[in-house]
Amino acid sequence: MNRWLLPEDIADVLPSEARKVEALRRSILDLYQSYGYELVAPPILEFLDSLLTGTGSDLNLQTFKLVDQLSGRTLGLRADMTPQVARIDAHLLNREGVTRLCYAGSIAHARTPVGSAAREELQIGAEIYGCASWEADFEAITLLLSTLNVAGIHKVYLDFSHAGVLEGILDGQNISKEDIELIYGLLQSKDRTRLASWAQCLPPESAQALMTLTELNGSCTEVLAQAQKILPKHSLIDEALSQLDCLATAAAGFSKELELSIDLADLRGYQYHSGVMFAAYVDQLPQPIARGGRYDHVGQAFGRARPATGFSLDLLSLAHLAPQWVRRPAIVAPWINDVTLTRKITELRHTGEVVIQAMPDDAVETAEYLCNRELVKKGDSWEVKQK
Numbered sequence: 001m002n003r004w005l006l007p008e009d010i011a012d013v014l015p016s017e018a019r020k021v022e023a024l025r026r027s028i029l030d031l032y033q034s035y036g037y038e039l040v041a042p043p044i045l046e047f048l049d050s051l052l053t054g055t056g057s058d059l060n061l062q063t064f065k066l067v068d069q070l071s072g073r074t075l076g077l078r079a080d081m082t083p084q085v086a087r088i089d090a091h092l093l094n095r096e097g098v099t100r101l102c103y104a105g106s107i108a109h110a111r112t113p114v115g116s117a118a119r120e121e122l123q124i125g126a127e128i129y130g131c132a133s134w135e136a137d138f139e140a141i142t143l144l145l146s147t148l149n150v151a152g153i154h155k156v157y158l159d160f161s162h163a164g165v166l167e168g169i170l171d172g173q174n175i176s177k178e179d180i181e182l183i184y185g186l187l188q189s190k191d192r193t194r195l196a197s198w199a200q201c202l203p204p205e206s207a208q209a210l211m212t213l214t215e216l217n218g219s220c221t222e223v224l225a226q227a228q229k230i231l232p233k234h235s236l237i238d239e240a241l242s243q244l245d246c247l248a249t250a251a252a253g254f255s256k257e258l259e260l261s262i263d264l265a266d267l268r269g270y271q272y273h274s275g276v277m278f279a280a281y282v283d284q285l286p287q288p289i290a291r292g293g294r295y296d297h298v299g300q301a302f303g304r305a306r307p308a309t310g311f312s313l314d315l316l317s318l319a320h321l322a323p324q325w326v327r328r329p330a331i332v333a334p335w336i337n338d339v340t341l342t343r344k345i346t347e348l349r350h351t352g353e354v355v356i357q358a359m360p361d362d363a364v365e366t367a368e369y370l371c372n373r374e375l376v377k378k379g380d381s382w383e384v385k386q387k
């Protein structure tokens, strides 16, 4: 057996891709910091029960588990950093008022997500705690679109949904957590046959409303007008529709290349979202490139109720879509013991130049650097010359 064979859907990131990923990671974190976000770095492993607090069974299924040899307890390898960041806000920072946090780190999925070919992701995201009103959701959406712009992606389809609509429809019914998760899945796959058979246990008006959700998708104005007309009158539904209206109107001004739509059955995620939800799509991918939304109950599950909203995406997928990075120009220098040469190389590197010292049998040819100049000795000094 090949010892170096990697597990299925787990891959190395090779030089030019790794540089692109790292360049993006830095620019995106700089962008978040320019909005006042503070960077946090939760651990890659945690006790399983803490890692899954306030989340649904999908995240549990996606989490790799292992036994901690020190405590004997089960640990989970994180499959999503958002709940970890909510834990940090709720317990470690314990601040009143608004807190903006951002993060970037590896996550692993026990099963390859649908539409993906990788079980490891480099998740990057931004979260806002302590603000229950639409401004926080709007800032999250703005930042998400700016993140895609940093990667050179401008044509974006932003799809809105709202967990409150389903909550309003099912309000007053005694439905188990498992059944709620089942409905999420059926709505997601728009499986009308199974949804209709499940909905038989509901009063006719609620069953009808549930079925209608699978058809309420399309342009924001049309879907909202349709939804007002056909969904039952309920404070949660009214509130959800007015929040969607407000956000869709605000986001419309973001850019001409942004296409907005609403799909009230698109409740994809790990079932911890409680309000507005959004997913960004691009032409090249069948699944969303980024997901986000409001999840006010996760902090509560950690013992400190805090309004929360944000988004996250996979940097590896983003880098894959980003235009090819140009090769960075470099200077080749000989590898000899010469104080003036060493000083000159240090000087050049300080000014931001790449200087590669050629070792014996080193052709200094890499896919990443364009060695278009060299250091040559002229009299007592060293000078940069075109190759």
Ligand SMILES: N[C@@H](Cc1c[nH]c[nH+]1)C(=O)O
Pocket (backbone or CB within 6 Å): 080, 081, 082, 125, 126, 127, 268, 269, 270, 291, 292, 293, 294, 295, 309, 310, 311, 312
């Ligand atoms: N981490 C969530 C998206 C999210 C971030 N913040 C809020 N929602 C996901 O992967 O579905």
